[in-house]
Amino acid sequence: MSEIGGSDRDHIQSLERGFAVLLAFDEHRPNPTLAELAGVTGYSRPAVRRILLTLQRMGYVENQGVRWSLTPRVLSIGQHYTASHSMADIAQPHLVRLAEKTSESASLATLDGDEVVYVARVATRRIMSINVSPGTRVAAHATSMGRVLLAWEPHDRVERYLSETGLTARTPHTVTDHNQFRRALRRVCNQGWSLVSEELEEGLISVSAPVRDHTGSVVAALASSTSTGRSTPGHLEKTTVPMALATADAISNDLGYRGPSAASVAAARPARDGFY
DSSP, X not given: OOTTTXXXXXXXXXXXXXXXXXXXXXXXXXXXXXXXXXXXXXXXXXXXXXXXXXXXXXXXXEEETTEEEEOGGGGGSTTSHHHHSOHHHHHHHHHHHHHHHHSSEEEEXXXXXXXXXXXXXXXXXXXXXXXXXXXXXXXXXXXXXXXXXXXXXXXXXXXXXXXXXXXXXXXXXXXXXXXXXXXXXHHHHXXXXXXXXXXXXXXXXXXXXXXXXXXXOEEEEXXXXXXXXXXXXXXXXXXXHHHHHHHHHHHHHHTTOOSOOHHHHHHHOXXXXXXX
């Protein structure tokens, strides 16, 4: 047997089982229970439980009551198309085209813990006090991207966010009331996009749309940002929101999503599939 293929004594069964459990998460089982994972993999429940707890400690899965889900950290593992082909690389040309159309900055971000993390960005000008680049972290609750990412999170996840982090005021415009924030997330789910004006920094306005992977899960948020000196919320809603939704659809399609487009969902204003 070749060295690359290895022999039976080189086989690490626990590693094989760990990947088997990870790969059991798919479009049919985006949020499986321990019992469902045991049934799919053929492993015992105690074995699957140990694997899940290990993966949770490593940050690859998270627990939602009796159900489990993958975290954005799995994008670092080269097992799926969306992981072996960097989401940032997939999104970058789409962000460039959006920035060219709007003459404004375009970004892609994911939710990591309680913060939004930029994974790709095309900046046409500096509109924030901090120098934003991939890896930059900002408060989720005060950004349009954070609102999109939290809006499709399970109820328990959002409540935990509220109880553990609170809603710190970044500007006089930041929503700090928990009920008002919940209503804002409900509105995002209903309309299919988010617009936040001057809540992270005074003078900063941004619109965001959800990006979905092949399972239909919201894995990232796309944003187009500008300043109050260049535009208004009303103008962005009419002009930029449709382009942001179309760009989010294009990235989602490249990630393998084949469901209803973000633009059609926004136009239909359907019942939510997330927090509320």
